[in-house]
Amino acid sequence: MNREQISRLAHADHPIAAPLDDDAVRRLLECGISPGAARVLDLGCGGGEWLLRALSAHPHLRAQGVDLSEVSLAHARENARAHGLQERLILHREDAAAFTASHTFDLVISVGATHAFGGLLATLAAAREHLAPGGRVLIGDGFWEHEPSSEAVDMLGDLTDLPTTMDRVIADGWAPVHGHISTRRELDDYEWAWTGSLASWALDHPDDPDSSQALTTATTHRSEWLRAYRNSFGFISLILRPTHH
Numbered sequence: 001m002n003r004e005q006i007s008r009l010a011h012a013d014h015p016i017a018a019p020l021d022d023d024a025v026r027r028l029l030e031c032g033i034s035p036g037a038a039r040v041l042d043l044g045c046g047g048g049e050w051l052l053r054a055l056s057a058h059p060h061l062r063a064q065g066v067d068l069s070e071v072s073l074a075h076a077r078e079n080a081r082a083h084g085l086q087e088r089l090i091l092h093r094e095d096a097a098a099f100t101a102s103h104t105f106d107l108v109i110s111v112g113a114t115h116a117f118g119g120l121l122a123t124l125a126a127a128r129e130h131l132a133p134g135g136r137v138l139i140g141d142g143f144w145e146h147e148p149s150s151e152a153v154d155m156l157g158d159l160t161d162l163p164t165t166m167d168r169v170i171a172d173g174w175a176p177v178h179g180h181i182s183t184r185r186e187l188d189d190y191e192w193a194w195t196g197s198l199a200s201w202a203l204d205h206p207d208d209p210d211s212s213q214a215l216t217t218a219t220t221h222r223s224e225w226l227r228a229y230r231n232s233f234g235f236i237s238l239i240l241r242p243t244h245h
Contacts, residue, residue, distance in 0.1 A: 001210040001213050001214060004069045004071040004072065005210075006217055007046075007072075008072065010193075010195070011046075011047065011193075011194070012201070014193035017046050017049075017111075017112055018111050018140050018182075018190070018237070019186045019187045019189070019235045020111075020140070020182060020190075020235075021185075021189065024180050024186065025050070026057075027178075027180070028138055028178070028237055028239065029053060029054050029057065029138075031136075031178035031239045032107045032137075033106070034106065034107075034136060037058075037106035037107060038061065038062065039061070039063070039064070039107075040062075040107045040108075040109065041064050041065070041105040041109065041130055042063070042064070042065045042066070042108075042109040042110070043066050043099065043109070043113065043116075043127065043130075044067055044112075044113025044116045045065030045067045045073075045076065045091070045109075046067055046069065046076075046113075047072045047075040047076050047079070048065050048072075048073070048075070048076030048079065048080065048091065049076075050109050050111065051064075051076075051089060051109075052079055052080060052085060052089075055080075055085045055089060056083060056085065061088065062088045063089050063090070064090045064091070064092065064105075065092070066092045066095075066096040066099045067091075067092075067093065068093065068094065068096075068116075069093075070093055073091050073093055076089075096110070096117070097116060097117045097126055099130075104131060104133075105130050105131065105132055105135060106132050106134070107137070108130050108131055108137050109137075109139075110137075110138075110140075111139065111237060112140050112141070112235075114139075114141050115157070119158075120141050120165070120169070121168060123139060123141075124174065127139070128242060131242065135241075136177070136239055137238075137239070137240045138237070138238070138239055139237070139240065140235060140236065140237040141159075141165070141235070142233055142234065142235050142236075143165045143233075143235070143236055144159050144160065144161050145162070145232060146231060148232040148233070149228060149229075151227075151228040151229075152228045152233065155224060155228055155229060156229060159233075162234065162236060165236065169238065173242055173243050174240040174241065174243060175240065175241050175242075175243050176238050176239065176240055177239050177241055178238070178239035179236060179237065179238045179239070180236070181235070181236055182234065182235040182236070187230075187233070188230075191221075191222070191225045191230070194221065195218045195221050195222040196218075198214050198217060198218040198221075199214070201214055202214035202218065203215070
């Protein structure tokens with residue numbers, strides 16, 4: 001079982017691949033989709049859940065998503081067809097960091113995908129290339145809520161605290177116009193859903209050759225979360241507008 005398959009199973013009960021509840025997702029999309037917006041792009045779209053929710057709430061929108069995972073893109077296509085949204089959604093299997101489009105977008109989304117670009121500021125640089133005049137970026141990334149252990153840094157990378165994160169974003173030429181700091185409940189719900197969905201699949205498929213690996217992966221991930229980063233990791237989602245072009 002590869003990483004893509006594990007991720008798909010782990011997100012079965014939490015299709016937004018980030019520690020955000022449904023109300024937070026709805027509010028972020030409401031703030032990100034300005035009146036008159038016509039096009040939305042998700043860089044690192046995974047299963048396309050952000051785009052599907054945006055399209056469902058805004059019948060005038062058209063959307064494009066970019067991801068390398070064919071497993072995730074197939075899931076997005078299936079869900080789009082199930083909800084009658086496939087005519088307004090285009091999906092691209094390619095590196096989000098190298099993606100080019102023939103037109104710009106009123107909202108560019110990249111939540112929990114900064115690793116694909118090499119960090120937060122590199123993600124924002126890529127998003128800026130696709131942004132229409134007056135457009136907005138919806139970005140989500142981790143930060144250190146408390147001093148991390150060396151183990152947490154090894155697992156989650158070179159994050160900073162929230163004030164430093166905001167300083168870097170503003171210095172890079174962005175103005176936050178809305179934000180959401182994930183609550184303890186959202187952070188915990190995400191991890192319980194991730195590990196619980198994977199463990200449940202393993203227990204429901206005891207004869208599957210991947211069952212043992214799935215259960216071990218869930219157990220390892222749960223232990224790493226509880227021991228290494230639960231008390232230090234935070235997640236911030238921002239709606240940004242550029243202060244210069």
